[in-house]
Amino acid sequence: MSNLKSADAWPINRRFISHTPPPTRSHCTMASSWLTPDQQAALRGIAEAMSAPGKGFLASDESAGPWLRAGHAEAKKIPDTAEMRAAYRSMLYTTPGLSEYISGVILHKETLFQSDAAGNKMVDLINKAGMIPGIKLDSAYDKAGLPGTAVGPLGHPETWDKGIDDLEKRCAEAYAQGARFAKWRNVIQIDPSKGLPSELAIDVCVKNLAHYAVICQRNGLVPIIEPELVPNGSHPIEACADATERVLSAQFAALKLFGCYLEGAVLKPNMVKNGLTGPRAAPEVVAATTIAVLKRTVPSAMPGIFFLSGETALDEDNEETATINLSTMNKMFAHLPWSVSFSFGKALQKTCIVTWMGKAENVEAAQKALLNRAKANSAATNGAYVAGTCASVGIDGNVQMAGGAY
Ligand code: 13P
Numbered sequence: 039m040s041n042l043k044s045a046d047a048w049p050i051n052r053r054f055i056s057h058t059p060p061p062t063r064s065h066c067t068m069a070s071s072w073l074t075p076d077q078q079a080a081l082r083g084i085a086e087a088m089s090a091p092g093k094g095f096l097a098s099d100e101s102a103g104p105w106l107r108a109g110h111a112e113a114k115k116i117p118d119t120a121e122m123r124a125a126y127r128s129m130l131y132t133t134p135g136l137s138e139y140i141s142g143v144i145l146h147k148e149t150l151f152q153s154d155a156a157g158n159k160m161v162d163l164i165n166k167a168g169m170i171p172g173i174k175l176d177s178a179y180d181k182a183g184l185p186g187t188a189v190g191p192l193g194h195p196e197t198w199d200k201g202i203d204d205l206e207k208r209c210a211e212a213y214a215q216g217a218r219f220a221k222w223r224n225v226i227q228i229d230p231s232k233g234l235p236s237e238l239a240i241d242v243c244v245k246n247l248a249h250y251a252v253i254c255q256r257n258g259l260v261p262i263i264e265p266e267l268v269p270n271g272s273h274p275i276e277a278c279a280d281a282t283e284r285v286l287s288a289q290f291a292a293l294k295l296f297g298c299y300l301e302g303a304v305l306k307p308n309m310v311k312n313g314l315t316g317p318r319a320a321p322e323v324v325a326a327t328t329i330a331v332l333k334r335t336v337p338s339a340m341p342g343i344f345f346l347s348g349e350t351a352l353d354e355d356n357e358e359t360a361t362i363n364l365s366t367m368n369k370m371f372a373h374l375p376w377s378v379s380f381s382f383g384k385a386l387q388k389t390c391i392v393t394w395m396g397k398a399e400n401v402e403a404a405q406k407a408l409l410n411r412a413k414a415n416s417a418a419t420n421g422a423y424v425a426g427t428c429a430s431v432g433i434d435g436n437v438q439m440a441g442g443a444y
Contacts, residue, residue, distance in 0.1 A: 071299050073255060081302025082341075084218050084260045088170060088304060089342030092416045093141035094380035095262075097346070098127055098387070099174035099221065101146060101443060108388045109349075109356070109439035110431070116396040120148065121155075126394065128154035128163060130387075133405040137168035139412035144172050144221050144262070144381070147208075151215060161216035172219035172262070173212040175250065177201030178443030179225065187236055190227030191270035191313075192441065196239035198246045199224050205250060209257035219260040221306065222250045223346075223444050226267045226285060228313065230277045235267070240288050248292035255299055262344070262381070264306035265289055269348055271313035279310045279327050286335035300339040306346055306381050307332070309363055314351050325366035329374070338375030345378075347385030349439060357430045360385035361414050361423050369421030380415045384439065389431045 067075040088095070100107050103118035104126070116122060127149055130136075143164050150173050153159050164171040176199040183195030190196065199222060201208075212220065224243040226235045235243075243265055251261035265285050267278060286307065293300065310328040312319045319327070332343060347360040364380055371378075380386070389411060394404035407429070414428035 068299070072297055073299055077255075077258070078299055078302060080258060081255055081260055081299060084170065085302050085304055085341050088142045088219060088260065089377040089379070090141050091377065092419050093139060094382070094412075094415055094419065095142040095144055095172075095344055096130065096136075096140045096386055096412070097144045097221075097381050097383035098130055098149070099144040099146045099444065100383060101178070102440070104383065104387055105391050106440040107384055108391045109384070109437055110388065110392055111435040111437045113391045113395065113435070114437070114440075116391075120152070122396060123148070124152050124154055124160075126391075126396075128158070128160065129394065129401050129405060130390070130408060131160065131163040131167060131169075133408050135409055136412060139409075139416035140169055142170045142172050142219060144174055145217070146174055150212060150217060165216065170218050171216055172221060172259075173217040174222070174444070175201060175205060175208060175212070175220045175254070176222040176224070184239060184242060187239055188229070188232040188234055190229050190232070190234050192225070192227055192268065196227060196234065196236060197225055198239075198242045202246065202249055202253070205253045206257070209254055209259055213258050217259060219262060220254045221262040221264060222247055223264040223266055223306070226265060226281070228267055228271050228273050228277055228281050230273055235281055235285065240285055244285065244289040244292040245296075247289065248296040248298060251293060251298045251303055252296045255302060261298075261303045262306045263289065263293070263303060264346065266346060266348070267308045269308070269311055269314050269350075272315040273313040274316050275310060275312040275319040275323060275327055278308075278312065279331055282308065282310050283331045283334060286331065290335060290337060300337055301341065303340060304342045304344060305336060305340060306344050308348055309345050311348070314349065321362050321366040322370070324363050325370050328363075329367055329371045336376065340376060342377040342379060344381035347380070347382040349384075349441075352436045352438070353433060355430055355432045357385045357388055357411055358425065358428070358432075361411070361418050361428065362425050364415065365418035365421055365423035367421075368419055372421060377419070379419045382415065383444070386411050386415065389429065392431045392435070
């Protein structure tokens with residue numbers, strides 16, 4: 039007789055087969071955690087609010103004016119001054135109705151401590167609008183990279199981010215200023231012919247992120263953990279799947295090693311895609327491959343997964359591509375254990391920036407563009423976005439975006 043149980047002898051987890059929404063998360067605290075039950079509850083409360091159904095993050099933490107990253111010929115001419123950045127970002131945060139689709143806003147340090155032209159603190163604008171402010175805490179990377187590692191498609195060796203040394207202090211300052219979560223993005227390059235990413239770079243990257251995560255948690259900030267495999271290169275989607283699985287497996291092992299409280303943290307991964315100049319994979323293939331990798335690697339204790347949008351080829355509409363991919367995932371996989379949502383920078387802002395172009399008279403139209411795209415991405419978290427129904431600037435004016443550290 040076979041030792042295999044028949045299918046109906048296995049315990050059935052109704053959460054994955056029923057058509058009713060999954061039950062709310064149980065609120066247990068982990069006695070083994072180095073955090074007190076109160077600290078755990080506070081972190082979990084923030085992470086769950088960030089992961090509210092139908093909502094995602096607005097990544098507005100670009101180190102320079104976001105119009106330099108938008109990859110648009112005319113928009114990149116907008117003057118990159120502190121005043122222009124404040125005018126643009128205060129416009130984003132005061133968009134009427136934005137909190138219906140956006141739970142958290144990631145800020146650059148400049149913005150966290152900045153006020154708008156009328157003297158209102160940016161954090162106050164965000165809180166007043168019903169969203170949660172957070173801060174980007176990595177201090178970028180040196181292109182010199184890790185000695186002895188190969189040069190990847192970005193033109194430099196493999197890297198890791200600076201910023202751990204004074205992180206404790208910067209976390210405390212950000213919390214005092216009103217931030218309740220943080221972001222740290224490490225860049226990982228793919229080049230199968232050179233063995234990239236190397237085991238060494240993965241190890242350094244994931245431990246760097248895990249160290250950041252627990253320092254954040256000690257200071258009351260929910261860490262967004264972002265090991266980004268960039269799409270530069272000519273590799274097929276399979277290479278990205280293989281590398282992403284290696285990175286995420288190592289990432290969660292490192293988070294365990296450092297004692298990260300997963301219920302009070304969220305993941306910001308890349309979608310699994312082909313390289314920018316590689317054979318193009320259809321949205322259904324991107325969706326199926328991405329979810330397969332996440333199911334293999336991400337514990338269900340983590341409340342949310344929030345994709346970055348990433349660079350796209352010049353003949354692609356980056357906003358539509360990101361929304362369609364996200365929607366396809368949630369349509370094909372309706373009952374996942376995490377909120378599968380967005381933390382887009384470029385893919386939420388491009389049409390908004392091109393509509394604004396630095397002019398006060400365009401504010402209302404630009405806010406509408408942001409709201410429309412945020413609404414489209416919210417629909418995508420339910421698998422309900424219909425391609426082509428959100429107006430976008432499309433590929434008109436597409437130029438190479440400014441690269442490097444976010
Ligand atoms: P994208 O602009 O690629 O969406 O990235 C957002 C981000 O926050 C990267 O860290």
